[in-house]
Amino acid sequence: MTGTPSGGDVRLSGISRVYGDFTAVHPLDLTVPEGSFFALLGASGCGKTTTLRMIAGLEEPSTGTVHLGDQDVTRLPAYKRPVNTVFQSYALFPHLDVFENVAFGLRRRGVRSVKRQVGEMLDLVQLGEHARRKPHQLSGGQQQRVAVARALINHPRVLLLDEPLGALDLKLRRRMQLELKRIQTEVGITFIHVTHDQEEAMAMADTVAVMNAGRVEQLGAPADLYENPATTFVANFLGTSNLIEAEVVSAATDEILVRAGGDTLGVPAERCPVPAAAGTRLLVGVRPEKAALTHADETDRIPDGRNRVTGVVTEASFLGVSTQYLVNSPAGLGLAVYAQNVDRDPRLAPGAEVVLHWSRAHTFALDAAQDIDAGTETLGTADVSGTVAGTPVKEDAG
Amino acid sequence: MALLAWIRRRLVVVFGLLTLAYLLLPNVVVTVFSFNDPVGRFNYSWHAFSTDAWSDPCGVSGLCGSLALSLQLALWATLAATVLGTLIAFALARHRFRGRGAVNSLIFLPMAMPEVVMAASLLTLFLNTGARLGFWTVLIAHITFCLSFVVTAVKARVMSMDPRLEQAAQDLYAGPAQTFLRVTLPIAWPGIAAGALLAFALSFDDFIITNFTAGSTVTFPMYVWGSAQRGTPVQINVVGTAMFLVAVLVVVVSMAVGNGRRRMQEMTRKQA
Numbered sequence: 001m002t003g004t005p006s007g008g009d010v011r012l013s014g015i016s017r018v019y020g021d022f023t024a025v026h027p028l029d030l031t032v033p034e035g036s037f038f039a040l041l042g043a044s045g046c047g048k049t050t051t052l053r054m055i056a057g058l059e060e061p062s063t064g065t066v067h068l069g070d071q072d073v074t075r076l077p078a079y080k081r082p083v084n085t086v087f088q089s090y091a092l093f094p095h096l097d098v099f100e101n102v103a104f105g106l107r108r109r110g111v112r113s114v115k116r117q118v119g120e121m122l123d124l125v126q127l128g129e130h131a132r133r134k135p136h137q138l139s140g141g142q143q144q145r146v147a148v149a150r151a152l153i154n155h156p157r158v159l160l161l162d163e164p165l166g167a168l169d170l171k172l173r174r175r176m177q178l179e180l181k182r183i184q185t186e187v188g189i190t191f192i193h194v195t196h197d198q199e200e201a202m203a204m205a206d207t208v209a210v211m212n213a214g215r216v217e218q219l220g221a222p223a224d225l226y227e228n229p230a231t232t233f234v235a236n237f238l239g240t241s242n243l244i245e246a247e248v249v250s251a252a253t254d255e256i257l258v259r260a261g262g263d264t265l266g267v268p269a270e271r272c273p274v275p276a277a278a279g280t281r282l283l284v285g286v287r288p289e290k291a292a293l294t295h296a297d298e299t300d301r302i303p304d305g306r307n308r309v310t311g312v313v314t315e316a317s318f319l320g321v322s323t324q325y326l327v328n329s330p331a332g333l334g335l336a337v338y339a340q341n342v343d344r345d346p347r348l349a350p351g352a353e354v355v356l357h358w359s360r361a362h363t364f365a366l367d368a369a370q371d372i373d374a375g376t377e378t379l380g381t382a383d384v385s386g387t388v389a390g391t392p393v394k395e396d397a398g
Numbered sequence: 399m400a401l402l403a404w405i406r407r408r409l410v411v412v413f414g415l416l417t418l419a420y421l422l423l424p425n426v427v428v429t430v431f432s433f434n435d436p437v438g439r440f441n442y443s444w445h446a447f448s449t450d451a452w453s454d455p456c457g458v459s460g461l462c463g464s465l466a467l468s469l470q471l472a473l474w475a476t477l478a479a480t481v482l483g484t485l486i487a488f489a490l491a492r493h494r495f496r497g498r499g500a501v502n503s504l505i506f507l508p509m510a511m512p513e514v515v516m517a518a519s520l521l522t523l524f525l526n527t528g529a530r531l532g533f534w535t536v537l538i539a540h541i542t543f544c545l546s547f548v549v550t551a552v553k554a555r556v557m558s559m560d561p562r563l564e565q566a567a568q569d570l571y572a573g574p575a576q577t578f579l580r581v582t583l584p585i586a587w588p589g590i591a592a593g594a595l596l597a598f599a600l601s602f603d604d605f606i607i608t609n610f611t612a613g614s615t616v617t618f619p620m621y622v623w624g625s626a627q628r629g630t631p632v633q634i635n636v637v638g639t640a641m642f643l644v645a646v647l648v649v650v651v652s653m654a655v656g657n658g659r660r661r662m663q664e665m666t667r668k669q670a
Binding site: 056057058077078079080083084085087088089091092093094095104105108109150151154 | 560562563565566567568569570571572573576577580581584585
């Protein structure tokens, strides 16, 4: 899908996994370029871990093939694949100390003198002084670093990371994200990272594949996915989106005009993935941080040419850096706006009549034949998730 | 009042000590009476201090022979039951096969059945198959009842083992045999050791089943029982005390080794 095949690419062709009558992974084609940091992002049960385990050789695909470079490894058992995994629960050997855990792979491949290599690897993850401790004597973050060292010391062609930061608290997770990114740049090995945390995926990966119900919904660079979601699932799962159901009024070559709840909105034609003719339906979206609120008394101060939606503020949450507003309008309920607290308008309290406006260039359109709430259920409270979590972007509790 | 308050503050300790005394009192009596010089054939009342029995523990005919036989039986029964039981436990914990549920509950049967019933049925079986009662029939009987205990102990350990550990080993270039030797077995080891210890203790002091299946062979428990009819030599107390001391010694040594290793680890950690 991305790039041209070269010596060290991971190539999945038509790979799928079926358990009885449940299809965990639908036939899937995916190419991970050599040396890239690739993230498989999705909610739990979307098939991302199964995909990873098929690359590792711990799960046999029902159909399809796995290639590492030119080599077909589909039938190769896990212990013969030049691939190593950092497991979700680390899976450190409890009966071996840190040194022996890290040396395990080397010893199994018959390497005689492991001392220097293990020492260097432990220094890389800053655990040199803990070499003789047992895993249970280490903190979660330290255990995680042992797991990374144990896999990396074998210089695998590909390092697979199965939600390796899931068990850490938020602060430590952020630090380990940077740490892993640093290690990846340093060693230049292909990393394939499975996660349900969209912020983590965007912060670390060069390329993100968003998976949903056993399929890849969209694949691309983080910024590209965020700015140009192709489906409602991606729009809602990656950050938050205001999606409005609208009807096309006119479709010119450069701009499509739509009507929603009495307001007319413009969408750049190149940001509409489906053919639009007058009378057809579309979903029109904008990210909450790209929208602004102006009190109804001052609508004349809104520059011309912006999309406008009138409504009433239902909630305003002050978060220090920004304030999050929820606005109900005829066009849609619970539209979110994240406003930086530069010049805060004190009139923007619940009950205030407002105009929500944003640049037409920031508007995207999606096929209306989809579930408008797909990808929002991760927090249970779909329309107010941003406010509930208290952070600008949804934080998956998983 | 002061005394009551003192006791109340140390209630747990007091009860703990009382329980310990209750448990250990029989051992004390056995030890004390191993130094007795009894009048008559029965070693039931204190007469005078003597170390005669300790200086000649095999002085009573048949005693040391029966002890050697019991030890031999216990070792073989433990070995066989541990190997078979471990394999059964892995099969039950790891694999789904037809009749797994039945095996799972049948394996408990020997533990639940009254020993005397099992003894009688084993005897019937041996007699009907024309087996000659002796060492081999006793060994077979011991393996039978030890097996369930080993399976139970090992299965609990294997079930609680994270399957990802073995996957991690495979991921790190360990083939099936290496994975079993380097990861599975060391982690299951405490369960296997517990099962083996249990099997040894059960086999060594079993009386009822042994008595039914031994024919003219005499194990140590049978010897003690037999001599209790005719008179108890002090040597029985000597052997009992010696066994108790060996058991205590094993525990103390293993604890000391464990502590020493831990201290070594701490020392290397501090030096590093």
